[in-house]
Amino acid sequence: MTQSFDAVIVGGGLFGAFTxxxxxxxxxxxxxxxxxxxxxxxxxxxxxxxRLQGRAIEQYPLSLAAQSHWENFESLTGEGCEYDRxxxxxxASSPDGRQKLLKYAQNSLACGLEVEVVEGEALRRKMPWLxxxxxxxxxxxxxxxxxxxxxxxxxxxxxxxxxxxxxxxNAEVTRIAHGxxxxxxxxxxxxxxxxxxxxxxxxxxAAAICAQxxxxxxxxxxxxxxxxxxxxxxxxxxxxxxIEGDLLLRQIPRGNFIFAGYPRTLANADGEHTLVPPQKxxxxxxxxxxxxxxxxxxEVIRVWSGVEGxxxxxxxxxxxxxTTPGLFHAFGGSGGGFQIAPxxxxxxxxxxxxxxxxxDLTRYSIGRFSSNLVVSEKxxxxxxxxxxxxxx
Amino acid sequence: xxxxxxxxxxxxxxxxxxxxxxxxxGLRPVVLEENPxxxxxxxRRLSPLMTPEAERLFxxxxxxxxxxxxxxxDRVLAACDWRPGSLVWGIFDNRLAILRDGRHxxxxxxxxxxxxxxxxxxxxxxxxxxxxxxxxxxxQVALKQHAAFIGSRVVLAGASPLLYLAAAQxxxxxxxxxxIVDAASRAQKRRAAAGMAMTGLSTLIEGLRLLRELxxxxxxxxxxxDLVRAIGGERLEAVEIRHASGRTETxxxxxxxxxxxxxxxxxxxxxxxxxxxxxxxxxxxxxIIDADGRAGQRLWLAGDGAMTGGREAAAYxxxxxxxxxxxxxxxxxxxxxxxxxxxxxxxxxxRRFQVHSAGAFPWPHEQAAAMPDDTxxxxxxxxxxxxxxxxxxxTAGPVEINRVKAITRCGMGRCQARFCGxxxxxxxxxxxxxxxxxxxRLRAQAPLRPIPVGSADEEARA
Ligand SMILES: Cc1cc2nc3c(=O)[nH]c(=O)nc-3n(C[C@H](O)[C@H](O)[C@H](O)COP(=O)(O)OP(=O)(O)OC[C@H]3O[C@@H](n4cnc5c(N)ncnc54)[C@H](O)[C@@H]3O)c2cc1C
Numbered sequence: 001m002t003q004s005f006d007a008v009i010v011g012g013g014l015f016g017a018f019t020x021x022x023x024x025x026x027x028x029x030x031x032x033x034x035x036x037x038x039x040x041x042x043x044x045x046x047x048x049x050x051r052l053q054g055r056a057i058e059q060y061p062l063s064l065a066a067q068s069h070w071e072n073f074e075s076l077t078g079e080g081c082e083y084d085r086x087x088x089x090x091x092a093s094s095p096d097g098r099q100k101l102l103k104y105a106q107n108s109l110a111c112g113l114e115v116e117v118v119e120g121e122a123l124r125r126k127m128p129w130l131x132x133x134x135x136x137x138x139x140x141x142x143x144x145x146x147x148x149x150x151x152x153x154x155x156x157x158x159x160x161x162x163x164x165x166x167x168x169x170n171a172e173v174t175r176i177a178h179g180x181x182x183x184x185x186x187x188x189x190x191x192x193x194x195x196x197x198x199x200x201x202x203x204x205x206a207a208a209i210c211a212q213x214x215x216x217x218x219x220x221x222x223x224x225x226x227x228x229x230x231x232x233x234x235x236x237x238x239x240x241x242x243i244e245g246d247l248l249l250r251q252i253p254r255g256n257f258i259f260a261g262y263p264r265t266l267a268n269a270d271g272e273h274t275l276v277p278p279q280k281x282x283x284x285x286x287x288x289x290x291x292x293x294x295x296x297x298x299e300v301i302r303v304w305s306g307v308e309g310x311x312x313x314x315x316x317x318x319x320x321x322x323t324t325p326g327l328f329h330a331f332g333g334s335g336g337g338f339q340i341a342p343x344x345x346x347x348x349x350x351x352x353x354x355x356x357x358x359x360d361l362t363r364y365s366i367g368r369f370s371s372n373l374v375v376s377e378k379x380x381x382x383x384x385x386x387x388x389x390x391x392x
Numbered sequence: 393x394x395x396x397x398x399x400x401x402x403x404x405x406x407x408x409x410x411x412x413x414x415x416x417x418g419l420r421p422v423v424l425e426e427n428p429x430x431x432x433x434x435x436r437r438l439s440p441l442m443t444p445e446a447e448r449l450f451x452x453x454x455x456x457x458x459x460x461x462x463x464x465x466d467r468v469l470a471a472c473d474w475r476p477g478s479l480v481w482g483i484f485d486n487r488l489a490i491l492r493d494g495r496h497x498x499x500x501x502x503x504x505x506x507x508x509x510x511x512x513x514x515x516x517x518x519x520x521x522x523x524x525x526x527x528x529x530x531x532q533v534a535l536k537q538h539a540a541f542i543g544s545r546v547v548l549a550g551a552s553p554l555l556y557l558a559a560a561q562x563x564x565x566x567x568x569x570x571x572i573v574d575a576a577s578r579a580q581k582r583r584a585a586a587g588m589a590m591t592g593l594s595t596l597i598e599g600l601r602l603l604r605e606l607x608x609x610x611x612x613x614x615x616x617x618d619l620v621r622a623i624g625g626e627r628l629e630a631v632e633i634r635h636a637s638g639r640t641e642t643x644x645x646x647x648x649x650x651x652x653x654x655x656x657x658x659x660x661x662x663x664x665x666x667x668x669x670x671x672x673x674x675x676x677x678x679x680i681i682d683a684d685g686r687a688g689q690r691l692w693l694a695g696d697g698a699m700t701g702g703r704e705a706a707a708y709x710x711x712x713x714x715x716x717x718x719x720x721x722x723x724x725x726x727x728x729x730x731x732x733x734x735x736x737x738x739x740x741x742x743r744r745f746q747v748h749s750a751g752a753f754p755w756p757h758e759q760a761a762a763m764p765d766d767t768x769x770x771x772x773x774x775x776x777x778x779x780x781x782x783x784x785x786x787t788a789g790p791v792e793i794n795r796v797k798a799i800t801r802c803g804m805g806r807c808q809a810r811f812c813g814x815x816x817x818x819x820x821x822x823x824x825x826x827x828x829x830x831x832x833r834l835r836a837q838a839p840l841r842p843i844p845v846g847s848a849d850e851e852a853r854a
Binding site: 037038040044150151154157158161167169229230275276277278279281282283284285286288289290295296297298299300301302303304 | 481482484485487489496498786787788789790792795798799804805806808837838839842843844845846847848849850852
């Protein structure tokens with residue numbers, strides 16, 4: 001028995017879930033198909049930062065639109081996800097980093113995000129717990145926030161279900177047929193579903209669907225190492241990021257410090273896991289110990305990573321296919337997909353319904369890979385050496 | 393490239409037997425042990441304070457045997473590359489991540505034996521997190537390592553071979569008020585006895601001897617009764633039990649030790665690439681090994697960490713694994729000597745004994761369904777049974793155990809689910825109405841134990 005829908009979404013991560021939620025709100029009958037459990041991949045394993053600083057100017061329209069949704073997450077979905085407007089401190093210690101930081105601060109201000117830049121004595125006074133070095137500079141924003149990634153996706157999916165959407169979980173899509181009346185999907189544990197619209201929100205696994213429709217994308221599967229300490233008294237509300245990438249850290253109200261560090265590690269050959277090499281755990285611990293001496297005696301209790309899809313320009317692919325009418329892409333969060341996910345879902349839903357999206361998605365088009373693509377400098381600075389070359 | 397020395401993790405009976413066999417073959421294994429002294433859990437060495445009490449604790453004959461065994465172990469270790477106090481906290485790319493004396497080290501291996509033993513398997517119950525409540529293994533550690541009782545009015549409860557052993561040792565050392573609450577009824581134990589006699593007569597006789605020793609007017613033994621709750625304000629004051637008849641009774645006490653058999657310590661094996669299968673009688677997951685304990689191209693497992701079997705089985709399986717490693721070195725698939733065949737037979741028999749004894753020491757899985765909602769399951773993160781049930785039954789909620797952990801935080805704390813994992817497994821199964829083997833198995837994550845942030849900063853240490 002084939003079940004028919006207006007749209008079928010492959011991938012129950014946050015991109016797929018928000019697309020499903022906004023489509024149902026626009027009156028569409030939606031099927032969300034997930035191979036395993038919703039929000040169990042990148043969307044559930046991530047660091048939980050809703051970061052607005054440190055972005056290129058072009059990314060702001062989508063990021064700011066997304067932040068408004070996070071700020072209203074409870075009224076949007078009917079559930080909480082431990083959203084907390086903690087603020088963020090962006091920190092640079094190197095001369096190079098300083099230049100970048102000032103540039104990013106300008107970007108922020110130009111796009112309407114307030115930031116305060118501090119250095120020298122002011123910085124020492126503001127952050128006495130930091131092992132401050134000469135030349136350190138910080139930009140602080142109060143609108144940056146955090147949320148609990150493990151709670152986010154299931155909440156969005158439940159809201160979609162209440163709106164009439166249908167979830168097929170534990171249902172891998174292994175076959176997609178395309179004909180005059182749309183797309184027909186099936187798999188070993190998935191009875192046939194069909195729809196005139198197909199959304200490819202398959203995260204790090206999205207390239208296979210692209211290839212089937214004649215679209216090549218240089219998607220890399222990798223993940224940054226994440227660490228968590230035992231709970232300690234809650235003292236540090238804002239999240240802390242160094243522009244050099246050796247430290248991303250936040251404390252959650254129950255006391256644990258969560259931290260992360262580059263370089264990112266490529267996923268295993270099976271594509272299902274990214275294991276953290278112990279050397280990276282030690283490197284992460286070392287930079288915490290040096291920058292935040294008060295944490296020297298804290299103990300790390302758990303380490304993990306995830307399987308995230310990265311594109312060479314560190315931007316996602318969003319919008320219609322260039323080869324196949326009815327096919328839409330939403331994948332390749334490139335390390336920042338958690339924050340932008342609500343706006344991804346909303347704008348894609350507009351496009352699918354044939355309405356102009358509030359944010360222009362042109363720069364995220366899959367077509368950009370056929371011309372000369374600018375490779376982000378992050379590709380060399382934030383991944384294991386040769387990681388990018390090895391995969392592309 | 394020259395060959396690396398074989399590496400043994402764990403200096404209990406299994407690891408030591410393996411090291412000895414490797415030495416006999418002319419190799420010099422590296423032996424890593426988390427504790428400062430060899431011995432393992434069941435055969436844990438006495439602290440200097442307790443050494444003069446060895447005869448009292450073990451009895452004359454066994455004290456002598458223990459002393460001889462320990463002297464032999466010391467001889468073996470003196471010939472090995474012996475590194476006590478080494479915490480192996482991760483395995484990646486055929487290298488071990490080790491923390492020893494505050495220093496990190498990375499050790500590559502060609503052939504690795506993991507013999508990390510077992511710890512108490514416990515089913516949470518209301519009040520189990522009160523100060524004064526211990527596991528049966530901890531009660532023994534207190535005695536052997538710290539020369540201390542866990543209390544003066546002691547209740548030992550559950551269903552475990554450790555139950556009567558701990559009771560006898562406490563009694564021999566002079567504890568006055570002792571109550572044993574055995575979850576298995578006499579009938580259950582009688583039924584299991586036949587199979588136990590067939591597979592491990594001497595162990596059964598040892599057990600019966602303990603039971604006789606404990607038949608004294610000052611020891612109260614209750615059969616077929618369950619723990620209902622531990623009662624107390626700041627600390628334990630009493631435990632409430634339910635007799636087979638349904639009647640409840642409150643036992644005043646200042647310490648309780650409980651346990652429901654053993655669970656293998658398998659995290660390292662998993663990080664080294666072992667796969668797992670579900671054992672229906674023991675109702676738990678065990679690493680998949682061949683008849684010699686081999687679990688992968690470079691990986692061998694022995695002792696209780698591979699499959700519950702007790703001290704003797706551990707020693708046989710450790711030696712057998714060594715023979716298999718040696719055969720592998722010589723390019724053979726598995727050892728074909730008579731000794732190897734005999735070891736296989738003996739280890740298999742003793743492990744079957746454990747399966748039979750599961751009847752005498754039942755895992756009380758049915759308690760999960762009846763557990764009150766406010767029972768704390770995860771003591772590190774303070775997650776209750778009710779929170780787990782709610783997560784499991786919510787729409788688009790988790791029915792896979794790693795997802796339950798992710799959503800509720802149960803098992804995310806310091807102990808990494810080593811204590812709450814078995815309860816979480818049963819609770820997830822009961823709340824989702826699915827067989828326990830179908831809700832999955834908690835994945836292991838490094839680091840195995842908490843490691844201090846500052847330990848990674850070599851400069852500051854120098
Ligand atoms: C460790 C880590 C930390 C991060 N930190 C942050 C952060 O702090 N802030 C931030 O903004 N971003 C962060 N990110 C990135 C962010 O998590 C991702 O960009 C975002 O979650 C991507 O969502 P997604 O829906 O595209 O992918 P996913 O969440 O991976 O979802 C894709 C889904 O598709 C399913 N699927 C794939 N193939 C099939 C198939 N054939 N059939 C059915 N289903 C299929 C998968 O099972 C999966 O559930 C981090 C990522 C990682 C890994």
